Amino acid sequence: MSINYYTDHRSGSCRRVSTVIEELGIQVNEIFVDLLAGENRSEKMLKLNPHGMLPVLVDELDNGEKLVLSEAAAINIYLCEKYNDNKLLPSDSERYQVLKWMSWGAEHFRQAAPIYFEENVMAALMGAQPNQARLREGEKLLEIHGAVLDQHLEGRNYIVGDHLTLADIDLAAALSQMPRSNIPFDRFKNIMRWANGLDKNVKSWRKTGIELNDGMNKALGISHSSKVVL
Ligand SMILES: N[C@@H](CCC(=O)N[C@@H](CS)C(=O)NCC(=O)O)C(=O)O
The missing domain is CATH 3.40.30.10 (Glutaredoxin)
Incomplete structure (x- = not known):
């Protein structure tokens, strides 16, 4: 199989x-x-x-x-x-908190990042100008949903409980293209602390981040390979 x-x-x-x-x-x-x-x-x-x-x-x-x-x-x-994992997706009541944050990520928090990526990276690759109205829409989404996540992360290193779950993976993915798409997450100090902590402490996340960054840099003709993800 x-x-x-x-x-x-x-x-x-x-x-x-x-x-x-x-x-x-x-x-x-x-x-x-x-x-x-x-x-x-x-x-x-x-x-x-x-x-x-x-x-x-x-x-x-x-x-x-x-x-x-x-x-x-x-x-x-x-x-x-x-594979009977119950850490990334806990089997106790934390499971529903993980599922809640995953749903919230899809419906709200992760909406802004693709707008910045499409307008600041893909448009340039296609020889087009960024669409400013879309970027303003992205800015609005980031401001509203970024503030909610930043507040939740005050004093926390993970979205739910004290270890990595699917919720961290889903939400932190929004920052994956940050080095090139000019998405201003850095105004949110708790989000940046949490995301940098994942890069530092979660080997799998760091590895996939380096693969993503190196691959994108190569595709965009940027010669240095980046070890640091954010
Ligand atoms: N909601 C989907 C989104 C997947 C998605 O946006 N994939 C992008 C790459 S990051 C893609 O395949 N884009 C190709 C296209 O739109 O033509 C998921 O969570 O898996």
Whole structure:
């Protein structure tokens, strides 16, 4: 039985799944799909995920069926349950706090970062000007939701409890493209302390961050390789 994992290590969404694979110490067949070359929209990939997005996971189940899963949060919950993890996804009441912050991340906190990335990085790659109205929208979202997370993180090193959970991975992924997308998270001191703490103390997170940064720097023609993620 094997798991196929379709990924591009330069993507913040894929980083969330790659980190969980590292944390669980499991073997998967990693299949590189070049997002910058548009391979995510090939006929084969669109059959696996009609949204044309990565990450995608395909697991051959014991009964011979194939489970095809997209959405990093769903993939991570699936992997934690399949491999009986109860740290990244606790089995006690903390579980619902983790799920709450993951939902909040998807609906609110992670909305701003892709706007900055698309307007400050992708637009330039396409030879276009950043759309200022969209950036103003991103700024508004960041201000509202960043303040909520910053307040929650006062005096805490992790989102829930005293160890890494899927909630940290989901929320910190929003900072993955920070070195190049000019997203002003640095106004939030607790968010920066927490994110820097994860980079320093969580080996899997640091590793996937370095892979992402090095890959993006190479794609953008920036020659130095960065050891520090933020
Ligand atoms: N909600 C999805 C978002 C995935 C996503 O945004 N993937 C990006 C890379 S970070 C992608 O595949 N973009 C390709 C495209 O939009 O064409 C998840 O959490 O997995």
